[in-house]
Amino acid sequence: MLLTFFSFLSSLLFSTTAPDWNTPYEKSKGTKTATYQECIDYYQRLDEAYSEIKMSAVGMTDAGKPLHTVVISTDGDFDPQSIHRKGKAVLLVQNGIHPGEPEGIDATMMLARDLMQNKKLKAQLDKVVLVIIPIYNVGGALNRNSHTRTNQNGPESYGFRGNARNLDLNRDFIKADSRNALTFATIFRTWDPEVFVDNHTSNGADYQYTMTLIPTQHNKLGGALGHLLKNSMLPALYKGMEKRKWPLVPYVNSRGELPESGIFGFMESPRYATGYTALYQTLGFVPETHMLKPFDQRVQSTYDLMLEFLDFTAKNVNNIRAARAKDRSAVRQQQEFVLNWAPDTTEFELLQFQGYEAKYKPSEVSGQSRLYYDRKAPFTRTVKFFDTFRPTITVKKPKAYIIPQAWHEVIARLEQNQVDLKRLTKDTVLTTEVYYITDYKTLPRPYEGHYLHTDVQVRQEQLPIQYFAGDYVVELNQISNRFLVETLEPQGLDSYFAWNFFDSILGQKEHFSAYVFEDLAAEYLKKDPKLKAALEEAKAKDPALAKSARAQLNFVYQNTPHFENTYLRYPVTRWQGGKLPVK
Structure with missing residues (x-):
């Protein structure tokens, strides 16, 4: 009897013990980052403890483990369409695309907990639903080591940049060679976020800043959102981070070793995360903490920047949604689209840049002159920031694209992106606008598993083409218009032609003796x-x-009928005519 009483007392004491919500990062006093399993387990605990949090396995990754989302919705509504109907904004935060750059993993674990336990922070979620991808590159996170981030100051160990197939997932959003990218497309198109954040760590020159920022390039984003980004959101983020003692600077993308020679805005094509999200009128950001700053400072600055994203989105949800609705309406009607951009070096802004003097001394390895940055010689100098880009290639959209069903790899990617597709109901001959590839260059070495084509030249003809029941018709009257034009026009920088999906047309099949x-x-x-x-x-x-x-x-x-007319003929054709037999 006495033993039973003590057992009861012990269980009562145990049950009233406050749970330990410290993350592995906090327990290590800022020296360690959570492992993949620690991260997933932590979010699972949050899911079980708070009804406002729901963790789900959405789809598979190349590592054979699922990709998770963690949704924080204070009213318990986890239906994306319902959330948007309520006038709320969705903020999607992605971590660990490069698991050797893990600040976002740890900062977001703490943020999710604090949003539940801090009433002031939680109040911001009245207008915003936070969706978190805890670790995107699962395979890279499982490939843990302490050496591959050679230039980085901590943590003690971390994941690897390549995924389970050794792909850099931040080059995979269009070609989607990985299961990760296919699952991301489902997550992104399902949640349709107004704001997207992809946390990273930088490489490159040394300077005084802990946090740098790559926003979606405002010219490429364009429209009302591009104006809101440049003239409202970025100034607010810079001001907020200044108050938090983390002064911001644009990502230090210079044309040489010295940042003071000028910084150029980063034009993220659709292969990159924020280049892809811009195709769907989403405000995208890549925070890049400085690799040489202590890990705990990098994590804290990432945490604080995410608070700023959350704060601005909550305060400006109506303006963001209105700008997005305006741009989406415009893109449905838009007639001309840009396929490539170039920086305008005649236009620039002046920044006060806080750097370190670049100096040179003999190398102890080669004996030759080597660069180093002298942290005992900080400076503040006026630096030119070139962030205006001009179109170099534009194209007028067709009424529709017609894609023969044989090109199933392309069709699968369109379906994954929830593009509205129709199919011909009968065999038919249609006179369409046809491209012939007249010239192109190809990289001599593989890049992310492909021999990328560049500088593509085309000529256009009107030709009768035989199509068959089941071939696909993609009408250009949808919010996916930018995605469709930039992937299906062969001159697009990240088109499916550029990524080798149509390479079989480049080989002649018949010859003569x-x-x-x-x-x-x-x-x-x-x-x-x-x-x-x-x-x-x-x-x-x-x-x-x-x-x-x-x-x-x-x-x-x-120049005779003996020559095959399919050689170098791009199979995706442009339809400008009337109604087609489709369903």
């Missing part, structure tokens, strides 16, 4: 004076052609 074609070629030249004149003109302009019998035969061959 010269000794057989000689007589046939002679007959064509006799019967077609225009062809003979074109050959003579080409020979006059090109000495190499004039000296090569084979090249001359090939010239004739390419």
Whole structure:
């Protein structure tokens, strides 16, 4: 009986003991970052303790483990559509895309807890729902070490930049080679966030700042949101971080080793997280803490910056939503789209930049002159900041794109992005706008698993094309218009053509034997004076052609019905006509 009483007393004492909500980072006094399992377990505990928090496994990653979201919604509503109908904004925070840069992982764990336990902070969630991806690159987080971030000051150990397939996931948002990227597309398109934050750590020059920031490039974002970003949100973030004793500076993207020579805005193409999110009119940010600052300072500045994102979004939710609605309405009607940009070096802002003097001394390795930054010689200097970009390639949108069903890898990516697709209901011949690839350059070495094409040149023709029931029609009257144009136009910097999804059209399938074609070629030249004149003109302009019998035969061959008209013909065509037989 006495034993039973003491057991009861012990259980009562145990049950009233306050739970320990300190994170692994806090328990280590700022020297360690949470492991993948510690992170997931911590959020699971928050889910169990607070009805306002819901953790879900959304989809799979290349590591064979799920990708999680943690949603913090104070009214217990976890339905994205319902949340948007209520006029709330969604703030999506992603951590650990590069797990060797883990500040966001630890800062967001603390933030989620504090939002539940601090009434003043929690009040901001009346107008904002916070969605967290605890660790995006699960495979990289599991590949833990203490050495691969060679230039970084802590923590004691961390994850690896490459994922389970050794992909850099911050180059994968369009090509989506990873399961991670496919799952992210589902998360992003489902939650449709007004604001997106992707936490990182920098590399590069040494300077006084702990936190730098890459916002979505305002020209590329454009419209009302681009104006709000540049003239309202960024000034507020800079002012707020100044008050918190973490002065901000644009990400130090300089054209040389010395930042004082000028800083250039970062033009994030759609392969990058914020380049991708901009396609859907989302305000995107990449905080980049400085690699050489102590880990605890990097974590704290990340925590404070996320508070600033939350604060601005909560205070300006109506303005953000109104600007976004205006831009989304405009993009449905927009007729011309930009495929590539270049910095305008004639326009710049002046920044007061706090750096360290760059000096040189003999290298103890090579004996040659080497750069170092003298932290005993800080300075504040006026620096030019070039953050205006101009379009270099633009294209008018078609009424629709037609994609043969054979290109299923492209179709799968459109479906993952929740693009509205229709299908032809019968076999039919349609006269469409067709591109032929006339020139392109290809990287000599693989880049993220692909031999990327650049400087793509095209010519356009009107041709009758045979289509079949089940081929896809993508109408350009949806909020996905920017995504569609920038991926399906072959000259887009991160188009599916650039990423090799259509490379089989670049190989000629049929050829000729010269000794057989000689007589046939002679007959064509006799019967077609225009062809003979074109050959003579080409020979006059090109000495190499004039000296090569084979090249001359090939010239004739390419101008006869024997030459395959699918060679270099881009399979995605542009439809400008009337109604199509679709469902």
